[in-house]
Amino acid sequence: MKLLVIGSGGREHAIAWKLSKSNKVDEIYCAPGNGGTALEEKCINVNLNSIDEYLSFAKENKIDVTVVGPEAPLVEGIVDTFKKEGLKIFGPDKKGALLEGSKAFAKEFMKKYGVKTAEYETFTDFEKAKEYIRNCAYPVVVKADGLAAGKGVVICEEEADAQKALEDFMVKDVFNGSGKKIVIEEFLNGVEASILSITDGETIIPFISSKDHKQIYDGNKGPNTGGMGVIAPNPYCSDEVIKEFKENILEPTLKGIKNEAMDYIGVIFFGIMITEKGVYLLEYNVRMGDPETQAVLYLMESDLMDIIMGALNKDLANINIKWENKHSCCVVVASEGYPSSYKKGYPIEIEDNLESKVIAAGAKLEEGKLVTNGGRVLCVVAKGDSLDSAREKAYRDVEKVKFQGNYYRKDIGELINN
Template identity: 65%
Template sequence: MKVLLIGSGGREHAIAWKLSKSNKVKKIFCAPGNGGTYKNDKCENVDLNGIDSFLKFALENNIDITIVGPEAPLVEGIVDKFKENGLKIFGPSKKAALLEGSKAFAKNFMKKYGVKTAEYEVFEEKEKAISYLEKCNYPVVIKADGLAAGKGVSICETYSEAEKVVYNYMISDVFKGAGKKIVIEEYLDGVEASILSITDGNTIIPFISCMDHKPIYEGNEGPNTGGMGTIAPNPHCNDEVLKEFEEVILKPTLKGIMEENLDYIGIIFFGLMICKKGVYLLEYNVRMGDPETQAVLPLMKNDLCELIFSALDKKLKTYEIDWEDKYSCCVIAASGGYPEKYETGFEITNIDSIKNLLFIAGANYKQEKLVTTGGRVLAITSVKNTLHEAIKSTYEDIKRVNFKNMYYRKDIGDN
């Protein structure tokens, strides 16, 4: 079959890599793709941008299934539009995508269906938010309501810090509209975990757990990024934690999806905080995480295309996902200066020396040279029998590759 895969990041390269292993897949059109998908087996990059161009291409090329990588097209309603035109597409409806597209919608959904989450308040006026902050216990968490590329969350230690964040979000509008409405949330002290899952609207099957490392610097210091590395499975997600997650988060979420008729067939990502007082839900994502995907898919034994069609056919209740009894470690190499200002256009060298899996994100081929085009440039993932071996092997590889101003965290998997 012919697949249209929307997106251009490391997540999309990992999805394309996994799909290419399926004997059910003949061709993968990556829109727009990147330097990784350009070289990947069965893949062809196509220069498309926007829902209308994706739709036109799918119709004209008899695409059998469209898979949406990033959140923005889902929030914009690509799934509804494709279905209206009789096309198969994997992802949640526009209404369901609000679980990621609006933090306020998501928190209200959690509250309504008894999903265990932090206390919160929603604000659309700066003065009311500032007044609330004067009475808060610190630290406190401030979230932009809309999409902010994984960067719209600030942990504020003091009132003055929180006041500045509110001003940046609501007045300076650093997220171009996404922070005009904010959520102020109780701070939870614990260990984060990410659990990607797949749903057909009636069943949710969780994937293997993983641990993302979002801040730019070692020791989880500095501003949040889209993610600087991941390990899987998450060592903190023991049987007790996973059982509590299922009871207080997964089951009530599924109940809400069904009762609200959200038309949700796709990926649902649970961002968790494991605390002394239990497991809490921090956020939903309505697509695969990046770089979680690069760590999780290499551990999946199943045919990804087959799994997706089981969801589309609403047959997940009888489906079982098998996982390698191994560990993975994924480390991101980024452009120096990311997530703030950074330069691009630098050639990436020595990639042929990499022994593990290489997933390209912000890089493309120009005159047969792979050059940097984005903040997060590439990911290296190793799969080994122990976590220690996986971490060691990934770092041995990342030292082999090189580009000007290359930066990566040296402590992925240490915390």
């Protein structure tokens, strides 16, 4: 089979790497890919950046299946465009992608189908939103309605914080229209978990759970990032938690997908909060998480291509996904200054004797050598029989990855209680 994988981050390198392990796959075109995919077996980077370009390439090169990594093309309707042309593509249609593309739509969907979630209000009027934050209980969560590259959610401890978030989102328009409509949501106190899953619109199969570490500094301090590291499985996702998640979140979500007639064949990612009052849904994503994908796929024993074909053929009910009985730890190595300003173009040195898998994110290939090209540069992913063992291997190998100003958290998987 010939595949097209759309995207350029760590998630897409992990997907391409995992798909390359399938004996059913001959070639994987990564559009545009990164320095890691350029070096991966069976993978070829192609400089494509728009739906029209992806479509033309897929037709001209007789691509068997296109796999969409990031959310933006899904929200723009790439799946609808490809299917009109009779091409196989893995991802939800434009209507299904609204579950991530609009926080307000997602919250209304949750409410309509009885998905357990936090109380909320939606606003398009700045003055009305300001009036609401004067009288609400704190802390409170302010969310930009549209896509904001994972940075459109602010936890506000007091009114001044909420006021700043409203001004940034609605007045200064820091997200170029995505924050003109906002959701103000009840704050839930507990432990977060990420549950990636796959659906064919009739069945949803959850993957193993994981735990992301969003904030830049050790001890969960500082501003949020796209994710500084992940462990899988999440130690807080007990059998009881998973049972409650399936009953109160997954099953009503599947009912909603069917009732709303979404053409949803792809990944649905559940961001959940485990609280003393039960398990709540924080948000949907309509693609694999980053860096959750890196940690989760590293433990998948099954052939990812078989699973994707099972979804495309609407046969997931007969698919059994196998996982290694191990733990994984993914540590992100970032550029100095991230998530604010940072410099690019520094040479990357990786020693040969790594036990872990190195996944490239913000890295490109220049004259045969990797150089930094983003905020989150690389992910070092290790596995072990215990979480401690996986962490020990990951941190041992992180020290063997070097570039000027490299930065990483030292406590991924350590602070599992918050």
